[in-house]
Amino acid sequence: MLQANDLACERGDLRLFSGLEFALGEGELLLVRGPNGSGKTSLLRLVAGLSRPAAGAIRWRGEDIRALGEGYARELLFVGHSNAVKEEFSADENLAVTLEFAGRRSSAAQRAEALARMGLAARARLPARYLSQGQKRRVALARLCLAADVPLWILDEPFAALDVRALETVIGLVDGHLARGGAAILTTHQEVAIAARAQFAIALGD
């Protein structure tokens, strides 16, 4: 599904990585590891199409993601480092808005179920400024529950600030996604047990 050839990334004058190759098929998981500043987030942003690689190309089902544009964006779910959670909106509104950006309609019942699954049922109507860091992260991750038909998940440090229960929920969601034949790329510093048909790890910064 996803293929990267001879990928290089530069930040200013600094070359973060070069000659990176990987291919990701259905039900496969790519774990990106490496110390802080080694280019994990930069790699994920390249794959999400947010920035341009210094060299090389990324292909989705054989076509360059630059040429695919919104067609690629529809196949993709990206949870970045920042939560994209508006303090003025409630958890429910935030979820509805991010789903709208992804071009998906959602019913109130679907959103309520997703938020309940993330343990936010009691706080769904509260403005997000009253939520803790971990709860905001859960709001951002709640759309994983409603993204069963999105083939590629890109998650940047999804487990940061989560408690054990939420961590297990998210791992369960990624498991389910891979079992359905989806692909996932994620960065993490934690050791997590995710069942995948095939699992690769890229270690950056060596």
Added chain:
Amino acid sequence: MNYGVLDGLQSVIARDLRLSMRRRGDVLNHLVFFVIVVTLFPLGVGAEPNLLRAMAPGILWVAALLAAMLSLQRLFAADYADGTLEQMLISAHPLGVIVVGKMVAHWMVSGLPLTLLAPVLGLQFDLPQQALVTLVLSLLIGTPVLSLIGGVGAALTLGVRGGGVLLALLVLPLFVPVLIFGAGAVAEVAGGMSAAPHLSLLGALLAISCVVAPWATCAALRVAYD
């Protein structure tokens, strides 16, 4: 279930308006600024009707322009800070649709209320009725241009320290034609002539910026993230 382009536009506008309603202080800020500046002039200059009538178009337009500029900086800054802009860039909707939606929403909370307030403030300057009508008309055509061109500036100065000053330097020269034709239209009518030439030129500015500004803003936003 997928959204069409118009649904996308509608949902972006609705979202931004809802957000503005939650941050009413920000919206009221520049309206209050507009009212204060315009009200201070008759008090400072003195009650000389002829002088006030002559100055009115310029004062009202300058104040509207500065008020619109005050609100520009927030157009993308908040979305940039909390990561929402990332989601917009990789949205299923074309970026252009989102950008246009944000500009329309910005105009509805900045340009439109200014336009509606202006005739009331114009009374303080003893502007004749026809001139008041032209004032509203010129602001109605001119303020969307401010939102459109301002959007390009706001996108270009994203994440730059001291972006506010830079934004003013970038955008003000482009606002000057709008100011000249906008205030000119009102002055012509107050002087007993036709405002049509000035309003047509304002319309032309609006047409050009409708085409160029969203495209330039999209390019600037992509550069900000590259």
